[in-house]
Amino acid sequence: MMKNKSIISMTLIATLTFGTVSSLLLQTESAAASNVTNITKASQSESTSTYKTASIKSFKLIRTNKTIKIYEKASTKSNVMDSIKNDQGVVVLKNYNNGWSKVSLQFDTGYIQSKYLYSAKANKKNHYAMNTKKTYSYYSPENNGSGFKSYSKATFKKLYSGNKTLTDFWYFNSEPDANGRMEYETSKGLYSGYKDIGIATLAVRYPVKLNSSWKGLDGQTLKIVDTNKMVKTKAGTFNKVVVVKEGKGKNYSYYAPKVGLIKQTYNGKTLNELSAIH
Structure with a gap:
């Protein structure tokens, strides 16, 4: 829950x-x-x-003008685990060539479309x-x-x-x-x-x-x-x-x-x- x-x-x-x-x-x-x-x-x-x-190497921020869904699998037809908004961030565990990224989520992993992710600049x-x-x-x-x-x-x-x-x-x-x-x-x-x-x-x-x-x-x-x-x-x-x-x-x-x-x-x-x- x-x-x-x-x-x-x-x-x-x-x-x-x-x-x-x-x-x-x-x-x-x-x-x-x-x-x-x-x-x-x-x-x-x-x-x-x-x-x-x-290190912020694997930390990525979200760039979007809408709420983005994080899925259980690398497919928009998969179950939705959570949602994320502009300038919020996730830890990326792996990037795939199919346009998806695996992220750390809820003690497990989720998938988000890579096009919404961007690297943060160091302070x-x-x-x-x-x-x-x-x-x-x-x-x-x-x-x-x-x-x-x-x-x-x-x-x-x-x-x-x-x-x-x-x-x-x-x-x-x-x-x-x-x-x-x-x-x-x-x-x-x-x-x-x-x-x-x-x-x-x-x-x-x-x-x-x-x-x-x-x-x-x-x-x-x-x-x-x-x-x-x-x-x-x-x-x-x-x-x-x-x-x-x-x-x-x-x-x-x-x-x-x-x-x-x-x-x-x-x-x-x-x-x-x-x-x-x-």
């Missing part, structure tokens, strides 16, 4: 059926807390050699993507007292061994349910999406401008409401943070330069915040 596609709300419900991964055991709250480090100066002044984002300045050379730890206060752990790790994986359609994504080890998030930084902006859907939309539009707005995956409005905010987290204090508001509620995502997502709020309450980076 398809889930709500909203960027922030998906954080609450998106799951990956990865099973137990012993090498990615979750930190206990006390262990995570003991590793909290003030990373403000170190992270925000990192040189290019220590900062790396996900060369003002980065707000997560650093793939680092491991991120997040604290989720609303998980306290629930069956979910309050601390989780996010590590970048080039390929998931259990499912070869899952490439270049962030594995959030939020036991008992894990979730995977893809993130691609282009000249148009930072694209993000969950792997159980497979479609990425703009999380931050570039160039970053106050009051810049765009539509999300479900048609909700996203808007940059601050470009120079100071934000305190368990991991430290960050400057020049970009704040993106989603929809009509008090739903915000916070992105620090050369660090990426450091905090999210949902209905005015902290959903998660960065607790450490290694």
Whole structure:
């Protein structure tokens, strides 16, 4: 069953059926807390050699003035798996000479007509993507007292061994349910999406401008409401943070330069915040 596609709300419900991964055991709250480090100066002044984002080689954007269908097979007579709109993106696994491309979709594969795909240009300045050379730890206060752990790790994986359609994504080890998030930084902006859907939309539009707005995956409005905010987290204090508001509620995502997502709020309450980076 398809889930709500909203960027922030998906954080609450998106799951990956990865099973137990012993090498990615979750930190206990006390262990995570003991590793909290003030990373403000170190992270925000990192040189290019220590900062790396996900490759956009296989990430393709959609160019169309209409909604495009993604099929189960390389035929318009096949079952429709999902639909995609202009300037949304997918990961292409293989191109065929018959005018079709196989894409990663819903933990599986789908097919889209290649004529609607185009390569994204790389972003060369003002980065707000997560650093793939680092491991991120997040604290989720609303998980306290629930069956979910309050601390989780996010590590970048080039390929998931259990499912070869899952490439270049962030594995959030939020036991008992894990979730995977893809993130691609282009000249148009930072694209993000969950792997159980497979479609990425703009999380931050570039160039970053106050009051810049765009539509999300479900048609909700996203808007940059601050470009120079100071934000305190368990991991430290960050400057020049970009704040993106989603929809009509008090739903915000916070992105620090050369660090990426450091905090999210949902209905005015902290959903998660960065607790450490290694």
